[in-house]
Amino acid sequence: MNDLLYLVWRYIVFHRWKTTILVLSITLIIYLPVGLNVLVEQSAEQLTARARATPLLVGAKGSPLELALSSLYFDADTPALSRYADVARVRESGLAEPIPLYVRFDVRGQPVIGTTLEYFDFRELRIADGRQIAVLGEAVLGAKAARELGVRAGDEIVSSPENVFDLAGVYPLKMRITGVLEPAYTADDDAVFVDLKTSWIMQGLGHGHQDLDTSEAASAVLSRDDNRIVANASVVQYNEITAENIDSFHFHGDNGGFPITAALAVPHDQKSGVILQGRFGGDDEPSQIIRPVDVVDELLDTVLTIRQFVLAAVVIVGAATLATAILVFMLSLRLRRRERLTLFKIGGSRQAVAGMLMAEIAGVIVASALLATVLTLLTNRFGENLIRVVFL
Protein backbone atom coordinates (compact mmCIF):
# COMPACT_ATOMS: atom_id res chain seq x y z
CA MET A 1 0.00 0.00 0.00
CA ASN A 2 2.77 2.41 0.97
CA ASP A 3 4.58 1.60 -2.25
CA LEU A 4 1.47 2.41 -4.30
CA LEU A 5 0.99 5.66 -2.39
CA TYR A 6 4.62 6.46 -3.08
CA LEU A 7 3.94 6.08 -6.80
CA VAL A 8 0.89 8.32 -6.44
CA TRP A 9 2.98 10.89 -4.62
CA ARG A 10 5.70 10.80 -7.29
CA TYR A 11 3.08 11.31 -10.01
CA ILE A 12 1.53 14.27 -8.19
CA VAL A 13 4.93 15.86 -7.55
CA PHE A 14 6.04 15.34 -11.16
CA HIS A 15 2.81 16.90 -12.46
CA ARG A 16 2.66 19.52 -9.73
CA TRP A 17 1.35 22.39 -11.89
CA LYS A 18 -1.43 20.33 -13.40
CA THR A 19 -2.28 19.04 -9.93
CA THR A 20 -2.17 22.52 -8.41
CA ILE A 21 -4.54 23.91 -11.05
CA LEU A 22 -6.91 21.00 -10.51
CA VAL A 23 -6.81 21.39 -6.74
CA LEU A 24 -7.44 25.15 -6.98
CA SER A 25 -10.32 24.67 -9.42
CA ILE A 26 -12.03 22.10 -7.24
CA THR A 27 -11.29 24.18 -4.13
CA LEU A 28 -13.11 27.13 -5.69
CA ILE A 29 -16.03 24.93 -6.68
CA ILE A 30 -16.41 23.86 -3.06
CA TYR A 31 -15.48 27.14 -1.40
CA LEU A 32 -17.41 29.70 -3.44
CA PRO A 33 -20.96 28.68 -2.47
CA VAL A 34 -19.98 27.84 1.11
CA GLY A 35 -17.85 30.96 1.63
CA LEU A 36 -20.46 33.18 0.00
CA ASN A 37 -23.06 31.71 2.29
CA VAL A 38 -20.92 32.42 5.35
CA LEU A 39 -20.28 36.01 4.22
CA VAL A 40 -23.95 36.68 3.49
CA GLU A 41 -24.92 35.22 6.88
CA GLN A 42 -22.40 37.43 8.64
CA SER A 43 -23.42 40.51 6.65
CA ALA A 44 -27.04 39.85 7.49
CA GLU A 45 -26.11 39.40 11.13
CA GLN A 46 -24.26 42.72 11.22
CA LEU A 47 -27.07 44.54 9.44
CA THR A 48 -29.71 43.18 11.76
CA ALA A 49 -27.52 43.69 14.83
CA ARG A 50 -27.60 47.47 14.35
CA ALA A 51 -31.27 47.40 13.47
CA ARG A 52 -32.06 45.27 16.52
CA ALA A 53 -30.16 47.76 18.68
CA THR A 54 -32.38 50.60 17.41
CA PRO A 55 -35.87 50.17 18.85
CA LEU A 56 -37.90 52.80 16.97
CA LEU A 57 -37.42 55.58 14.47
CA VAL A 58 -39.77 58.51 13.99
CA GLY A 59 -39.49 60.32 10.68
CA ALA A 60 -41.45 61.96 7.92
CA LYS A 61 -43.85 59.76 5.99
CA GLY A 62 -42.24 58.20 2.97
CA SER A 63 -40.03 55.23 2.33
CA PRO A 64 -39.41 53.32 5.58
CA LEU A 65 -36.34 51.75 3.96
CA GLU A 66 -34.77 55.14 3.17
CA LEU A 67 -35.56 56.33 6.67
CA ALA A 68 -33.95 53.23 8.22
CA LEU A 69 -30.90 53.23 5.95
CA SER A 70 -30.17 56.92 6.34
CA SER A 71 -30.70 56.87 10.12
CA LEU A 72 -28.87 53.60 10.82
CA TYR A 73 -26.17 53.48 8.16
CA PHE A 74 -26.08 57.14 7.01
CA ASP A 75 -26.04 55.66 3.56
CA ALA A 76 -29.09 56.56 1.51
CA ASP A 77 -30.56 59.48 -0.37
CA THR A 78 -31.83 62.07 2.07
CA PRO A 79 -35.37 60.94 2.88
CA ALA A 80 -38.27 63.30 3.35
CA LEU A 81 -37.29 65.46 6.31
CA SER A 82 -39.13 65.46 9.58
CA ARG A 83 -39.44 68.36 12.04
CA TYR A 84 -37.73 68.82 15.38
CA ALA A 85 -41.21 69.06 16.87
CA ASP A 86 -41.38 65.24 16.61
CA VAL A 87 -38.54 65.04 19.11
CA ALA A 88 -40.43 67.19 21.54
CA ARG A 89 -43.56 65.16 20.92
CA VAL A 90 -41.84 61.90 21.76
CA ARG A 91 -40.27 63.39 24.84
CA GLU A 92 -43.55 64.91 26.03
CA SER A 93 -45.32 61.57 25.57
CA GLY A 94 -43.20 60.24 28.44
CA LEU A 95 -43.06 56.91 26.62
CA ALA A 96 -39.55 57.09 25.20
CA GLU A 97 -36.34 59.07 25.16
CA PRO A 98 -35.83 60.76 21.77
CA ILE A 99 -32.45 61.26 20.13
CA PRO A 100 -32.55 63.54 17.08
CA LEU A 101 -30.55 62.72 13.96
CA TYR A 102 -29.95 65.08 11.09
CA VAL A 103 -28.09 63.43 8.21
CA ARG A 104 -27.73 65.77 5.28
CA PHE A 105 -24.27 67.34 4.97
CA ASP A 106 -20.85 65.82 4.57
CA VAL A 107 -17.17 66.57 4.91
CA ARG A 108 -15.40 65.28 1.78
CA GLY A 109 -17.73 62.31 1.56
CA GLN A 110 -17.92 61.53 5.28
CA PRO A 111 -21.50 62.09 6.50
CA VAL A 112 -22.07 64.81 9.08
CA ILE A 113 -24.50 63.65 11.77
CA GLY A 114 -26.20 66.34 13.79
CA THR A 115 -27.33 64.83 17.09
CA THR A 116 -27.10 65.14 20.86
CA LEU A 117 -24.73 63.66 23.40
CA GLU A 118 -27.32 60.97 24.24
CA TYR A 119 -26.52 59.34 20.92
CA PHE A 120 -22.97 58.48 22.06
CA ASP A 121 -24.27 56.83 25.22
CA PHE A 122 -26.98 55.00 23.31
CA ARG A 123 -24.49 53.54 20.77
CA GLU A 124 -21.82 53.09 23.46
CA LEU A 125 -19.33 55.17 21.50
CA ARG A 126 -16.21 56.07 23.41
CA ILE A 127 -13.65 58.77 22.83
CA ALA A 128 -10.24 57.35 21.96
CA ASP A 129 -8.46 60.69 21.61
CA GLY A 130 -9.51 64.20 22.76
CA ARG A 131 -12.85 65.10 24.28
CA GLN A 132 -16.57 65.26 23.52
CA ILE A 133 -18.22 68.13 21.68
CA ALA A 134 -19.18 70.89 24.08
CA VAL A 135 -20.19 73.95 22.09
CA LEU A 136 -21.35 74.93 18.60
CA GLY A 137 -18.80 74.39 15.84
CA GLU A 138 -17.12 71.40 17.39
CA ALA A 139 -17.00 67.91 15.89
CA VAL A 140 -16.13 64.39 16.99
CA LEU A 141 -15.06 61.96 14.29
CA GLY A 142 -15.53 58.24 13.89
CA ALA A 143 -12.27 56.27 13.68
CA LYS A 144 -12.52 55.58 9.96
CA ALA A 145 -13.63 59.11 9.14
CA ALA A 146 -10.56 60.50 10.93
CA ARG A 147 -8.36 58.10 9.00
CA GLU A 148 -10.00 58.90 5.66
CA LEU A 149 -9.77 62.65 6.22
CA GLY A 150 -6.28 62.39 7.66
CA VAL A 151 -7.13 64.46 10.73
CA ARG A 152 -6.96 64.13 14.49
CA ALA A 153 -8.19 65.94 17.60
CA GLY A 154 -7.18 69.62 17.43
CA ASP A 155 -7.37 69.80 13.61
CA GLU A 156 -10.06 71.59 11.66
CA ILE A 157 -12.43 70.43 8.94
CA VAL A 158 -14.77 72.27 6.61
CA SER A 159 -18.18 71.01 5.60
CA SER A 160 -18.64 70.46 1.87
CA PRO A 161 -21.07 72.79 0.10
CA GLU A 162 -24.11 71.05 -1.35
CA ASN A 163 -23.38 72.64 -4.71
CA VAL A 164 -20.96 75.17 -6.13
CA PHE A 165 -23.44 77.99 -6.60
CA ASP A 166 -25.38 77.68 -3.40
CA LEU A 167 -27.16 81.01 -3.19
CA ALA A 168 -29.54 79.83 -0.48
CA GLY A 169 -26.98 80.45 2.19
CA VAL A 170 -25.61 76.97 2.91
CA TYR A 171 -22.04 78.04 3.39
CA PRO A 172 -19.13 75.73 4.26
CA LEU A 173 -18.60 75.78 8.00
CA LYS A 174 -15.17 75.38 9.52
CA MET A 175 -15.29 73.08 12.56
CA ARG A 176 -12.81 72.14 15.25
CA ILE A 177 -12.22 68.46 15.91
CA THR A 178 -12.35 67.90 19.64
CA GLY A 179 -12.10 64.11 19.62
CA VAL A 180 -11.87 60.87 17.69
CA LEU A 181 -13.95 57.84 18.66
CA GLU A 182 -12.76 54.31 19.27
CA PRO A 183 -13.53 51.99 16.33
CA ALA A 184 -17.05 50.61 16.68
CA TYR A 185 -16.99 48.66 13.38
CA THR A 186 -20.33 50.17 12.44
CA ALA A 187 -21.49 53.06 10.29
CA ASP A 188 -20.56 55.36 13.18
CA ASP A 189 -16.90 54.91 12.26
CA ASP A 190 -17.49 56.84 9.03
CA ALA A 191 -19.36 59.74 10.58
CA VAL A 192 -18.53 63.29 11.61
CA PHE A 193 -20.66 64.00 14.67
CA VAL A 194 -21.70 67.54 15.52
CA ASP A 195 -24.31 69.07 17.74
CA LEU A 196 -27.72 69.22 16.07
CA LYS A 197 -27.60 73.02 16.15
CA THR A 198 -24.26 73.05 14.37
CA SER A 199 -25.84 71.12 11.49
CA TRP A 200 -28.67 73.66 11.41
CA ILE A 201 -26.05 76.41 11.19
CA MET A 202 -24.53 74.57 8.19
CA GLN A 203 -27.93 74.80 6.58
CA GLY A 204 -28.15 78.53 7.29
CA LEU A 205 -30.97 78.25 9.80
CA GLY A 206 -28.71 79.78 12.39
CA HIS A 207 -25.90 82.20 11.81
CA GLY A 208 -23.51 84.65 13.39
CA HIS A 209 -22.57 88.07 12.03
CA GLN A 210 -21.21 91.48 12.95
CA ASP A 211 -23.00 93.19 15.79
CA LEU A 212 -25.13 95.81 14.02
CA ASP A 213 -25.02 98.02 17.08
CA THR A 214 -21.28 98.55 16.69
CA SER A 215 -19.83 101.44 14.77
CA GLU A 216 -18.02 99.06 12.30
CA ALA A 217 -21.39 97.79 11.04
CA ALA A 218 -23.25 101.09 11.15
CA SER A 219 -22.78 101.76 7.45
CA ALA A 220 -24.52 98.47 6.63
CA VAL A 221 -27.73 99.31 8.51
CA LEU A 222 -30.52 100.28 6.16
CA SER A 223 -33.33 100.77 8.69
CA ARG A 224 -33.92 100.23 12.33
CA ASP A 225 -37.07 100.15 14.47
CA ASP A 226 -37.88 98.75 17.91
CA ASN A 227 -37.72 95.05 17.03
CA ARG A 228 -36.16 94.94 13.61
CA ILE A 229 -32.90 95.96 11.98
CA VAL A 230 -32.48 95.73 8.23
CA ALA A 231 -28.92 95.68 6.89
CA ASN A 232 -27.37 95.29 3.45
CA ALA A 233 -25.15 92.44 2.20
CA SER A 234 -21.96 94.04 3.41
CA VAL A 235 -22.59 92.72 6.92
CA VAL A 236 -19.89 90.13 7.65
CA GLN A 237 -21.29 86.64 8.28
CA TYR A 238 -19.06 84.21 10.13
CA ASN A 239 -18.23 80.82 8.59
CA GLU A 240 -16.39 79.68 11.67
CA ILE A 241 -17.60 79.57 15.24
CA THR A 242 -14.97 80.86 17.63
CA ALA A 243 -14.90 81.83 21.27
CA GLU A 244 -15.03 85.45 20.14
CA ASN A 245 -18.05 85.18 17.86
CA ILE A 246 -20.01 82.31 19.37
CA ASP A 247 -22.35 84.69 21.19
CA SER A 248 -23.38 86.23 17.91
CA PHE A 249 -24.79 82.95 16.63
CA HIS A 250 -28.55 82.75 16.82
CA PHE A 251 -31.52 81.09 15.16
CA HIS A 252 -34.47 82.79 13.58
CA GLY A 253 -37.87 81.23 14.00
CA ASP A 254 -39.28 78.32 16.00
CA ASN A 255 -36.87 75.41 16.21
CA GLY A 256 -39.84 73.03 16.31
CA GLY A 257 -40.07 73.56 12.58
CA PHE A 258 -36.37 72.94 11.97
CA PRO A 259 -35.51 69.82 10.01
CA ILE A 260 -34.27 66.49 11.26
CA THR A 261 -33.92 63.15 9.47
CA ALA A 262 -35.37 61.12 12.30
CA ALA A 263 -35.88 60.89 15.99
CA LEU A 264 -34.44 57.73 17.40
CA ALA A 265 -36.91 56.72 20.10
CA VAL A 266 -35.84 54.52 23.01
CA PRO A 267 -39.04 53.37 24.77
CA HIS A 268 -38.96 52.88 28.51
CA ASP A 269 -40.48 49.44 28.09
CA GLN A 270 -42.16 47.26 25.50
CA LYS A 271 -45.63 48.54 26.32
CA SER A 272 -44.49 52.17 25.93
CA GLY A 273 -43.08 51.27 22.54
CA VAL A 274 -46.36 49.79 21.40
CA ILE A 275 -48.33 52.82 22.61
CA LEU A 276 -45.88 55.17 20.90
CA GLN A 277 -46.27 53.25 17.62
CA GLY A 278 -50.01 53.65 17.96
CA ARG A 279 -49.74 57.40 18.42
CA PHE A 280 -47.77 57.85 15.22
CA GLY A 281 -49.75 55.29 13.29
CA GLY A 282 -52.72 57.37 12.16
CA ASP A 283 -53.47 57.91 8.46
CA ASP A 284 -53.57 61.67 8.87
CA GLU A 285 -50.35 61.62 10.82
CA PRO A 286 -47.57 63.55 8.96
CA SER A 287 -44.90 61.39 10.58
CA GLN A 288 -44.29 57.67 10.59
CA ILE A 289 -42.76 55.41 13.20
CA ILE A 290 -40.88 52.30 12.18
CA ARG A 291 -39.19 49.35 13.83
CA PRO A 292 -35.84 49.25 11.96
CA VAL A 293 -35.51 45.51 12.53
CA ASP A 294 -38.73 44.92 10.52
CA VAL A 295 -37.49 47.08 7.67
CA VAL A 296 -34.05 45.46 7.59
CA ASP A 297 -35.57 41.98 7.77
CA GLU A 298 -37.69 42.85 4.76
CA LEU A 299 -34.58 44.11 2.98
CA LEU A 300 -32.71 40.93 3.89
CA ASP A 301 -35.50 38.81 2.48
CA THR A 302 -34.77 40.49 -0.84
CA VAL A 303 -31.02 40.06 -0.34
CA LEU A 304 -31.53 36.38 0.48
CA THR A 305 -33.54 35.96 -2.70
CA ILE A 306 -30.68 37.54 -4.62
CA ARG A 307 -28.31 35.20 -2.79
CA GLN A 308 -30.31 32.26 -4.11
CA PHE A 309 -29.76 33.53 -7.63
CA VAL A 310 -26.05 34.11 -7.00
CA LEU A 311 -25.71 30.65 -5.47
CA ALA A 312 -27.53 29.14 -8.43
CA ALA A 313 -25.09 30.90 -10.76
CA VAL A 314 -22.16 29.68 -8.66
CA VAL A 315 -23.53 26.14 -8.73
CA ILE A 316 -23.86 26.28 -12.53
CA VAL A 317 -20.31 27.60 -12.92
CA GLY A 318 -19.17 25.00 -10.38
CA ALA A 319 -20.87 22.23 -12.30
CA ALA A 320 -19.18 23.38 -15.50
CA THR A 321 -15.82 23.49 -13.75
CA LEU A 322 -16.45 20.10 -12.19
CA ALA A 323 -17.32 18.68 -15.60
CA THR A 324 -14.06 20.11 -16.92
CA ALA A 325 -12.17 18.57 -14.01
CA ILE A 326 -13.80 15.20 -14.72
CA LEU A 327 -12.86 15.59 -18.38
CA VAL A 328 -9.26 16.29 -17.33
CA PHE A 329 -9.29 13.15 -15.18
CA MET A 330 -10.78 11.10 -18.00
CA LEU A 331 -8.26 12.38 -20.54
CA SER A 332 -5.49 11.75 -18.05
CA LEU A 333 -6.68 8.16 -17.58
CA ARG A 334 -6.82 7.73 -21.34
CA LEU A 335 -3.35 9.14 -21.81
CA ARG A 336 -2.09 6.77 -19.15
CA ARG A 337 -3.61 3.69 -20.70
CA ARG A 338 -0.19 2.38 -21.76
CA GLU A 339 1.19 3.04 -18.32
CA ARG A 340 -1.63 0.98 -16.80
CA LEU A 341 -0.96 -1.80 -19.29
CA THR A 342 2.76 -1.76 -18.50
CA LEU A 343 2.10 -1.92 -14.77
CA PHE A 344 -0.23 -4.83 -15.35
CA LYS A 345 2.26 -6.64 -17.60
CA ILE A 346 5.11 -6.38 -15.16
CA GLY A 347 3.01 -7.78 -12.35
CA GLY A 348 0.56 -5.22 -10.95
CA SER A 349 -2.99 -6.42 -10.48
CA ARG A 350 -5.72 -4.52 -12.28
CA GLN A 351 -7.20 -3.62 -8.90
CA ALA A 352 -3.89 -2.24 -7.62
CA VAL A 353 -3.35 -0.19 -10.77
CA ALA A 354 -6.93 1.12 -10.68
CA GLY A 355 -6.53 1.80 -6.95
CA MET A 356 -3.39 3.81 -7.66
CA LEU A 357 -5.20 6.00 -10.17
CA MET A 358 -8.20 6.39 -7.88
CA ALA A 359 -5.87 7.36 -5.03
CA GLU A 360 -4.51 10.16 -7.19
CA ILE A 361 -8.00 11.48 -7.92
CA ALA A 362 -8.96 11.06 -4.27
CA GLY A 363 -5.78 12.90 -3.25
CA VAL A 364 -6.69 15.86 -5.44
CA ILE A 365 -10.26 15.93 -4.14
CA VAL A 366 -9.22 15.56 -0.49
CA ALA A 367 -6.59 18.31 -0.87
CA SER A 368 -9.22 20.55 -2.47
CA ALA A 369 -11.73 19.81 0.27
CA LEU A 370 -9.15 20.54 2.96
CA LEU A 371 -8.16 23.80 1.30
CA ALA A 372 -11.81 24.79 0.91
CA THR A 373 -12.41 23.96 4.58
CA VAL A 374 -9.47 26.12 5.64
CA LEU A 375 -10.73 28.99 3.48
CA THR A 376 -14.23 28.62 4.91
CA LEU A 377 -12.87 28.60 8.46
CA LEU A 378 -10.82 31.72 7.67
CA THR A 379 -13.91 33.37 6.19
CA ASN A 380 -15.86 32.43 9.28
CA ARG A 381 -13.10 33.78 11.52
CA PHE A 382 -12.20 36.97 9.64
CA GLY A 383 -15.28 37.51 7.46
CA GLU A 384 -16.87 39.75 10.06
CA ASN A 385 -13.85 42.08 10.07
CA LEU A 386 -13.68 41.93 6.29
CA ILE A 387 -17.30 43.00 6.02
CA ARG A 388 -16.74 45.79 8.54
CA VAL A 389 -13.68 47.10 6.72
CA VAL A 390 -15.03 46.75 3.20
CA PHE A 391 -18.75 47.32 3.49
CA LEU A 392 -19.56 49.10 6.73
Add this chain to the structure above:
Amino acid sequence: MARMIRIEDLMFRYRGGDFSLRLPQLTIAAGESLAIVGPSGSGKTTLLNLIAGILEPERGRVIVDDTDVPALDDPARRDFRIGRMGLVFQEFELLEYLSVLDNIVLPYRITGALTLDAGVRERARRLAADVGIDDKLDRFPDQLSQGERQRVAICRAVIVEPPVLLADEPTGNLDPGNKDRVLDILFACARANDSTLVAVTHDQELLPRFDRVVDFTEFLTTEAAA
Protein backbone atom coordinates in the same frame (compact mmCIF):
# COMPACT_ATOMS: atom_id res chain seq x y z
CA MET B 1 17.74 -21.25 -12.69
CA ALA B 2 16.58 -21.37 -16.32
CA ARG B 3 13.20 -22.85 -17.18
CA MET B 4 12.25 -24.95 -20.12
CA ILE B 5 9.24 -23.69 -22.03
CA ARG B 6 6.96 -26.09 -23.85
CA ILE B 7 4.02 -25.07 -25.99
CA GLU B 8 1.50 -27.63 -27.16
CA ASP B 9 -1.46 -27.28 -29.51
CA LEU B 10 -1.79 -23.58 -28.82
CA MET B 11 -4.75 -21.71 -30.25
CA PHE B 12 -5.50 -18.04 -29.58
CA ARG B 13 -7.98 -15.65 -31.09
CA TYR B 14 -8.57 -12.00 -30.15
CA ARG B 15 -12.16 -11.41 -29.15
CA GLY B 16 -14.08 -9.96 -32.07
CA GLY B 17 -11.03 -10.01 -34.36
CA ASP B 18 -10.01 -12.01 -37.41
CA PHE B 19 -6.53 -12.76 -36.17
CA SER B 20 -5.79 -16.19 -34.79
CA LEU B 21 -2.58 -17.85 -33.73
CA ARG B 22 -2.07 -21.59 -34.07
CA LEU B 23 1.09 -23.16 -32.83
CA PRO B 24 1.12 -26.97 -32.75
CA GLN B 25 4.33 -27.30 -30.80
CA LEU B 26 7.33 -25.31 -29.69
CA THR B 27 9.92 -26.22 -27.12
CA ILE B 28 12.51 -23.82 -25.79
CA ALA B 29 15.28 -25.38 -23.79
CA ALA B 30 16.34 -24.06 -20.43
CA GLY B 31 18.98 -21.38 -20.88
CA GLU B 32 18.42 -21.22 -24.62
CA SER B 33 18.18 -17.91 -26.50
CA LEU B 34 15.45 -17.93 -29.11
CA ALA B 35 14.64 -15.27 -31.68
CA ILE B 36 11.16 -15.11 -33.14
CA VAL B 37 10.89 -13.47 -36.54
CA GLY B 38 8.04 -12.97 -38.93
CA PRO B 39 5.96 -10.33 -40.60
CA SER B 40 3.90 -7.84 -38.63
CA GLY B 41 0.64 -9.34 -37.45
CA SER B 42 1.89 -12.91 -37.49
CA GLY B 43 1.47 -13.25 -33.72
CA LYS B 44 5.00 -12.86 -32.37
CA THR B 45 4.08 -10.44 -29.61
CA THR B 46 0.94 -12.44 -28.90
CA LEU B 47 3.08 -15.48 -28.27
CA LEU B 48 5.22 -13.56 -25.77
CA ASN B 49 2.06 -12.41 -23.99
CA LEU B 50 0.78 -15.99 -23.92
CA ILE B 51 4.03 -17.26 -22.43
CA ALA B 52 3.94 -14.47 -19.85
CA GLY B 53 0.35 -15.33 -18.94
CA ILE B 54 -0.88 -11.88 -19.91
CA LEU B 55 -3.22 -13.42 -22.49
CA GLU B 56 -5.20 -16.63 -22.14
CA PRO B 57 -5.32 -19.06 -25.06
CA GLU B 58 -8.51 -20.57 -26.37
CA ARG B 59 -6.90 -23.96 -26.01
CA GLY B 60 -3.54 -25.56 -25.62
CA ARG B 61 -0.84 -25.51 -23.04
CA VAL B 62 2.06 -23.21 -22.24
CA ILE B 63 4.22 -25.07 -19.80
CA VAL B 64 7.05 -23.31 -18.07
CA ASP B 65 8.93 -26.12 -16.36
CA ASP B 66 6.13 -28.07 -14.81
CA THR B 67 3.56 -25.29 -14.58
CA ASP B 68 0.82 -24.96 -17.15
CA VAL B 69 0.55 -21.17 -17.12
CA PRO B 70 -2.95 -20.82 -18.73
CA ALA B 71 -4.34 -23.26 -16.20
CA LEU B 72 -3.52 -20.92 -13.34
CA ASP B 73 -6.13 -18.47 -12.11
CA ASP B 74 -5.56 -14.77 -12.58
CA PRO B 75 -3.74 -13.92 -9.31
CA ALA B 76 -1.63 -17.08 -9.47
CA ARG B 77 -0.67 -16.34 -13.06
CA ARG B 78 0.31 -12.82 -12.03
CA ASP B 79 2.44 -14.09 -9.14
CA PHE B 80 4.03 -16.61 -11.47
CA ARG B 81 4.85 -13.82 -13.94
CA ILE B 82 6.26 -11.48 -11.28
CA GLY B 83 8.67 -14.04 -9.93
CA ARG B 84 9.72 -15.81 -13.07
CA MET B 85 9.37 -13.53 -16.09
CA GLY B 86 11.20 -10.39 -17.01
CA LEU B 87 9.68 -8.30 -19.80
CA VAL B 88 11.45 -5.84 -22.10
CA PHE B 89 9.36 -3.73 -24.49
CA GLN B 90 10.16 -2.00 -27.75
CA GLU B 91 8.90 1.36 -26.43
CA PHE B 92 10.71 0.89 -23.07
CA GLU B 93 7.47 1.74 -21.21
CA LEU B 94 9.23 3.58 -18.40
CA LEU B 95 7.14 5.73 -16.07
CA GLU B 96 8.00 9.36 -16.85
CA TYR B 97 7.37 10.52 -13.28
CA LEU B 98 9.77 8.06 -11.66
CA SER B 99 13.53 8.41 -11.43
CA VAL B 100 15.75 5.80 -13.06
CA LEU B 101 16.23 4.03 -9.73
CA ASP B 102 12.49 4.03 -9.00
CA ASN B 103 11.78 2.69 -12.49
CA ILE B 104 14.25 -0.16 -12.00
CA VAL B 105 12.68 -1.25 -8.69
CA LEU B 106 9.12 -0.68 -9.95
CA PRO B 107 8.16 -4.42 -9.92
CA TYR B 108 8.76 -4.37 -6.17
CA ARG B 109 6.41 -1.44 -5.68
CA ILE B 110 3.38 -2.60 -7.60
CA THR B 111 2.86 -5.95 -5.96
CA GLY B 112 2.71 -7.21 -2.43
CA ALA B 113 4.38 -10.44 -3.58
CA LEU B 114 7.82 -8.79 -3.55
CA THR B 115 9.47 -6.77 -0.82
CA LEU B 116 11.53 -3.72 -1.58
CA ASP B 117 14.44 -3.55 0.80
CA ALA B 118 17.96 -2.22 0.93
CA GLY B 119 19.27 -5.36 -0.76
CA VAL B 120 17.03 -4.80 -3.76
CA ARG B 121 18.12 -1.18 -4.01
CA GLU B 122 21.74 -2.25 -3.85
CA ARG B 123 21.13 -4.81 -6.59
CA ALA B 124 19.48 -2.09 -8.69
CA ARG B 125 22.52 0.11 -8.30
CA ARG B 126 24.82 -2.75 -9.25
CA LEU B 127 22.72 -3.51 -12.32
CA ALA B 128 22.77 0.15 -13.30
CA ALA B 129 26.54 0.14 -12.95
CA ASP B 130 26.77 -3.00 -15.08
CA VAL B 131 24.86 -1.34 -17.91
CA GLY B 132 26.58 2.04 -17.51
CA ILE B 133 23.81 4.20 -16.14
CA ASP B 134 24.79 4.30 -12.47
CA ASP B 135 25.48 8.04 -12.74
CA LYS B 136 21.89 8.67 -13.90
CA LEU B 137 19.92 7.01 -11.13
CA ASP B 138 18.27 10.27 -10.04
CA ARG B 139 17.36 11.36 -13.52
CA PHE B 140 13.97 10.98 -15.19
CA PRO B 141 13.36 9.05 -18.42
CA ASP B 142 12.97 12.18 -20.52
CA GLN B 143 16.50 13.17 -19.52
CA LEU B 144 17.96 9.98 -21.01
CA SER B 145 18.87 8.90 -24.53
CA GLN B 146 16.93 6.10 -26.23
CA GLY B 147 19.68 3.60 -25.56
CA GLU B 148 19.86 4.58 -21.90
CA ARG B 149 16.10 4.20 -21.57
CA GLN B 150 16.23 0.68 -22.93
CA ARG B 151 19.03 -0.14 -20.53
CA VAL B 152 16.81 1.05 -17.67
CA ALA B 153 14.00 -1.13 -19.04
CA ILE B 154 16.34 -4.14 -19.13
CA CYS B 155 17.41 -3.47 -15.54
CA ARG B 156 13.72 -3.33 -14.54
CA ALA B 157 13.14 -6.67 -16.29
CA VAL B 158 16.08 -8.46 -14.65
CA ILE B 159 15.90 -6.91 -11.17
CA VAL B 160 13.75 -9.85 -10.02
CA GLU B 161 16.38 -12.27 -11.47
CA PRO B 162 13.82 -13.99 -13.68
CA PRO B 163 14.47 -17.44 -15.10
CA VAL B 164 12.64 -16.39 -18.29
CA LEU B 165 13.40 -13.15 -20.10
CA LEU B 166 10.91 -12.06 -22.76
CA ALA B 167 11.94 -9.19 -25.04
CA ASP B 168 9.63 -7.65 -27.61
CA GLU B 169 11.68 -5.86 -30.29
CA PRO B 170 14.20 -4.71 -27.67
CA THR B 171 16.31 -2.90 -30.27
CA GLY B 172 13.47 -1.70 -32.47
CA ASN B 173 13.81 1.94 -31.46
CA LEU B 174 17.58 2.11 -31.26
CA ASP B 175 20.29 3.34 -33.61
CA PRO B 176 22.86 0.77 -34.84
CA GLY B 177 25.46 1.70 -32.23
CA ASN B 178 23.00 1.28 -29.39
CA LYS B 179 21.50 -1.92 -30.81
CA ASP B 180 24.65 -3.95 -30.26
CA ARG B 181 25.27 -2.41 -26.86
CA VAL B 182 21.74 -3.12 -25.65
CA LEU B 183 21.76 -6.64 -27.05
CA ASP B 184 25.11 -7.28 -25.37
CA ILE B 185 23.57 -6.15 -22.10
CA LEU B 186 20.46 -8.26 -22.64
CA PHE B 187 22.52 -11.39 -23.32
CA ALA B 188 24.84 -10.61 -20.42
CA CYS B 189 21.91 -10.23 -18.04
CA ALA B 190 20.35 -13.46 -19.34
CA ARG B 191 23.63 -15.25 -18.79
CA ALA B 192 24.13 -13.75 -15.36
CA ASN B 193 20.71 -15.00 -14.25
CA ASP B 194 20.94 -18.22 -16.25
CA SER B 195 17.71 -17.10 -17.95
CA THR B 196 15.95 -18.48 -20.96
CA LEU B 197 15.75 -15.62 -23.44
CA VAL B 198 12.90 -15.30 -25.94
CA ALA B 199 13.10 -12.22 -28.17
CA VAL B 200 10.91 -10.98 -30.97
CA THR B 201 12.89 -9.08 -33.60
CA HIS B 202 12.72 -7.82 -37.15
CA ASP B 203 16.42 -7.22 -37.35
CA GLN B 204 18.06 -9.93 -39.46
CA GLU B 205 21.55 -8.79 -38.43
CA LEU B 206 20.90 -9.78 -34.87
CA LEU B 207 19.71 -13.31 -35.58
CA PRO B 208 23.15 -14.97 -35.62
CA ARG B 209 23.56 -14.06 -31.98
CA PHE B 210 20.66 -16.31 -30.91
CA ASP B 211 20.87 -20.04 -30.37
CA ARG B 212 17.81 -20.59 -32.49
CA VAL B 213 15.42 -18.66 -34.69
CA VAL B 214 11.73 -19.40 -35.15
CA ASP B 215 10.21 -17.94 -38.31
CA PHE B 216 6.56 -17.35 -37.59
CA THR B 217 5.70 -17.09 -41.27
CA GLU B 218 5.51 -20.80 -41.69
CA PHE B 219 6.18 -22.01 -38.16
CA LEU B 220 9.39 -23.46 -39.43
CA THR B 221 12.17 -23.90 -36.98
CA THR B 222 15.67 -23.24 -38.24
CA GLU B 223 18.81 -23.68 -36.28
CA ALA B 224 20.88 -20.52 -36.37
CA ALA B 225 24.58 -20.66 -36.11
CA ALA B 226 25.54 -20.10 -32.56
